[in-house]
Every structure is written in structure tokens, then in C-alpha cells.
Amino acid sequence: MPLDLLKASRIQEILSKKVQIKRLDYRPKTVVGLDISYKPGQDTIGCAAAVAIRLDDLKIIDYSIVIDEVTIPxxxxxxxxxxxxxxxKALIRLLKRLNEKPVLMVNGHGISHPRKLGIASHIGVVTDLPSIGVAGKLLYGDIVRLKGRDMIIVEGIIAGFVVSGGRDRKKSYYISIGHKISIEDLEYYIDRLFEPEFHCAKPPYPIHIADVMSREAARGRDNFIKWISRNKHLFDLYTEHLEIFSN
DNA sequence: GCGACAG
DNA sequence: ATCTTGTCGC
Structure with a gap:
């Protein structure tokens, strides 16, 4: 059996007690987007991307790519x-080169989770960094209209909110508190990180970039390098970090 | 028992 | 997550 769900639940319940829901106690200059893609035809080979994006001009200042086997279903x-x-693994490598504490943005839920510890909260607690969850589907909680927004309510508290986009608001993103952050912080950052030209039909910028980078890298080095050269305008790297397959 | 179910 | 097929629009 690949995963003991009872033990895993216990771990989540214990760690969820360490989640802090509070305002940011500093001004992050950088947000790190985190996502994983899988090699086509082989969902056991995962490719994680951690991308550091500067908040003032949305330039990519560094990134880390790690490819390895994923065994847990x-x-x-x-x-x-x-x-x-x-x-x-990808995050730690990036943090070692980043001389500052970023806010993490993770593809998945934060506390809008059955045991209030989605992947965004989990990684936030483990690293003790502020984190935000961004998901494309609701996993847990009720949607209630408050203050002109569709809020995600979990156990009577506001866990996050919904951002709808695209033509006729067809697409929705479920933004939730991960760790060491407040709803007000979420609104401040999230509303600024959606790309205006896409009308919220694509994820917030750091997630979007991490998503594309991890997918291109999962499809091979050539694709990834081509994507990089096609998108040099997004970068502001003082060093080249083409470290794919270095694992 | 039935429906729901991040990536 | 990934694949597939087809459609619309720049």
C-alpha cells in the first residue's frame, strides 16, 4: 500500500494546528510560484518548477527545475x-540563492481542505513561509457571497475566495489562505497578479509561469530551452540556471 | 447507500 | 495531472 491514509490524516491534523492566519509581518519583494507537471505518457515522472518573480515589475529573477520519480498516487x-x-526540493534550491523571504504561491488549496491542510498550507508550515493556495476546482467548503465576493467558508471561517474569469465567468480560481497570511493580504496580492489581458481566464502570474515552465521542462530540454529563448523578455536573470535533468 | 473528490 | 478531438479567433 503506497500511502497510509490514517497516518497521513493524523499528520495533517497535527500540522494544521500550526497554521497561522494573520497579516503578513513584512513586505515580500518576491513571490515564488510552485507547480508540478508530469512527463506525457509517464505520470510517474514529475517535473517541479519553483519560479521567483519580483513583485514590482513581475520579472522572473530566478527559477529551479527538478525532475524525478513520483511514487505516491x-x-x-x-x-x-x-x-x-x-x-x-525545487523550492529549497531556489531559496538558497534567494537572499530574502518570499511569499509562496502553490498550485492547490490552502486551508480550504477537509483537515485544513492543503498542499499550500502544508508547505507553508514546513518552511515557515507565508503561502497562498491557488486551485482550479473547489475541494472542500461552502461558497458564500460576502462583501461582493464569493468567499470559501470552512468551519465558519473565511478560508479564501473565488475569482471568476474568462467569457461569462466560466472559469473560476479558488484562492485560499496557506500560512502566515490574511484574507486582506490575499486580496491585495491576488488582484494584482492576474494578467489583465487574460481576464482571469488563466491562473495568477506566478502559478501560470510555474505551470508553463514545468510543463515545457517535462516535455524535454529542447522544448524548455526554446520556450526560454522565446520568452527572454520575462526574465531578469543575472545568471543562467539551465539545471534541468541535473537530478 | 450515494455523491463528491486539489493535481 | 495527461490524452483526445474539434472549433474559434488573432
């Missing part, structure tokens, strides 16, 4: 046990 409610190991 995806089970709703336990995504972190599948994706956190690789995501964490």
Missing part, C-alpha cells in the same frame, strides 16, 4: 504527499 485530500517532496 494522487488521492483527493492527500495531494501534498504526492507532490510536496519534489516541489520542496
Amino acid at each position: 494522487y488521492i483527493p485530500g492527500f495531494l501534498a504527499f504526492r507532490e510536496m517532496p519534489l516541489m520542496f
